[in-house]
Amino acid sequence: MPAAGSPLLLVVDDEPSNVEVLCDLLEALDYRTVGAGSGEAALAAAGERRPDLVLLDVMMPGMDGYEVCRRLRADPRTAGIPVVFVTALSGNDDKVKGIEAGGDDFLTKPFSRPVLVARIRSLLRMKEAQERLAESYRRLKALEELKDDLTRMVVHDLKSPLTGILGSLELVLDGDAGPLAPEQRRLLDDARERGVDVLRMADNLLDLSRLEESSVRLQPRDLDVARLLREVAGEWHVRAEREGVRLAVEGPAGVGVRADEGMLRRVLANLIGNAVRHGGPGVAVRVSAVPAEGGVKVSVADTGRGVPETEHEAIFRKYGRADAGGTSSGLGLTFCKLAVEAHGGRIWVQSRAGEGAIFHFVLPPRPPEPATASASA
Incomplete structure (x- = not known):
C-alpha cells in the first residue's frame, strides 16, 4: 500500500486492462494512482485530485490525448502537471504533435519498465524543483513588497520634518533671524542644498513606486x-x-x-x-x-x-x-x-x-x- 504522502499519478487509457496494469506497476513502486477511461474523465480527475503526473494515452474515442493535454495546459490549476504520452504511436509526426500539445515525454508501447520508471522519477524531481523555485519566488516577492511598503511609509513620514527644516533654513537665510556672516551663510546655503537633494531623493522613491505600479496618469x-x-x-x-x-x-x-x-x-x-x-x-x-x-x-x-x-x-x-x-x-x-x-x-x-x-x-x-x-x- 503506497504511503499517504507519496506522489499521485493519473493513468488515462480507454482500455481498462491497460489502466489496471499500469496502476499495479506504479503502486508496487509506492506511487498512489487514480485511473480514467476517457478524456473527459481525465480532465475531471485532474481538476479534482491535482495529480503530480499524468500518464496519457493518445488514441481514445471522443477527446484524444492531444486535446486532453492542451486543455490541461490551458487550465491554471493543472498547467504545471507533467504529462507523459504512453501510446502505440511511434512516428515522428506523432511525437511532434505531442510536444506541440504540451507533453513532457513520449513513450511508445510496448515500453521498457525501467525507462518508464526513470522518466517518471525525473519528471517528478523536476516538478518538485519548479514548485520549490515558485514558492521561493512568491516569498521573495512578498518580502520585496513588504520592504517597498515600509520604505514608502518611512520616506513619506520623513518628508514632513525635512520640509520644516528647509523652511527654517530659508527664514534664516532671508535674514529673519538677524544678519549672517559670510561663512555662516555659506554653510547654511550648503545645508539647504543638501536638504533639497534629500527631498528630491524622497520624491524619486515615492514616484518610482507609483510608476512601477502604473497607479498615476500622464497629464x-x-x-x-x-x-x-x-x-x-x-x-x-x-x-x-x-x-x-x-x-x-x-x-x-x-x-x-x-x-x-x-x-x-x-x-x-x-x-x-x-x-x-x-x-x-x-x-x-x-x-x-x-x-x-x-x-x-x-x-x-x-x-x-x-x-x-x-x-x-x-x-x-x-x-x-x-x-x-x-x-x-x-x-x-x-x-x-x-x-x-x-x-x-x-x-x-x-x-x-x-x-x-x-x-x-x-x-x-x-x-x-x-x-x-x-x-x-
Whole structure:
C-alpha cells in the first residue's frame, strides 16, 4: 500500500486492462494512482485530485490525448502537471504533435519498465524543483513588497520634518533671524542644498513606486523643450558655479513635444543634477535638444569621470550605481527610465570610464494612449 504522502499519478487509457496494469506497476513502486477511461474523465480527475503526473494515452474515442493535454495546459490549476504520452504511436509526426500539445515525454508501447520508471522519477524531481523555485519566488516577492511598503511609509513620514527644516533654513537665510556672516551663510546655503537633494531623493522613491505600479496618469500638454531646458538648467546655475562646473544649454527654439511637464522637469533635473553633483571642479555640462523621429531628442553631456561600459544597464536599475564616479543615487536614473518609457520613449547612456558621459532620451511627438503615469499627479 503506497504511503499517504507519496506522489499521485493519473493513468488515462480507454482500455481498462491497460489502466489496471499500469496502476499495479506504479503502486508496487509506492506511487498512489487514480485511473480514467476517457478524456473527459481525465480532465475531471485532474481538476479534482491535482495529480503530480499524468500518464496519457493518445488514441481514445471522443477527446484524444492531444486535446486532453492542451486543455490541461490551458487550465491554471493543472498547467504545471507533467504529462507523459504512453501510446502505440511511434512516428515522428506523432511525437511532434505531442510536444506541440504540451507533453513532457513520449513513450511508445510496448515500453521498457525501467525507462518508464526513470522518466517518471525525473519528471517528478523536476516538478518538485519548479514548485520549490515558485514558492521561493512568491516569498521573495512578498518580502520585496513588504520592504517597498515600509520604505514608502518611512520616506513619506520623513518628508514632513525635512520640509520644516528647509523652511527654517530659508527664514534664516532671508535674514529673519538677524544678519549672517559670510561663512555662516555659506554653510547654511550648503545645508539647504543638501536638504533639497534629500527631498528630491524622497520624491524619486515615492514616484518610482507609483510608476512601477502604473497607479498615476500622464497629464500631457504641448511643451517648448528648449524653454524647459533653460528653466531647469537655470535652477542649477548657482550650484554649478559653486561646484566649479560650467553649465551650458544649446538647442534651437521651437523644439516641441507633447508631454507631462512635471515629469519631464524631474527627468531633466535628475540628469543635470547628477552631472553637477558628481562631475567635480572643471567639468563642463552641456544640455541640448534637437528634433528627432518626429519628436525630440534631449542630451545631457558632461566631461566627468564617465561610466564603465559594463555599468550602462546597472545604473538605470533601482539602487544601481556605477563603480566609477558614483553617477547615480540609485533612484534618479531609475525614475528617468520609467518616466521616459511612460511617454513611449527610451533613454540610454554613451560613455566610457574616464571619457565623460552623454545621457540621451528620445520622446515621441505624443505619449501613447491610454496614458499611464505622472509624477506631477
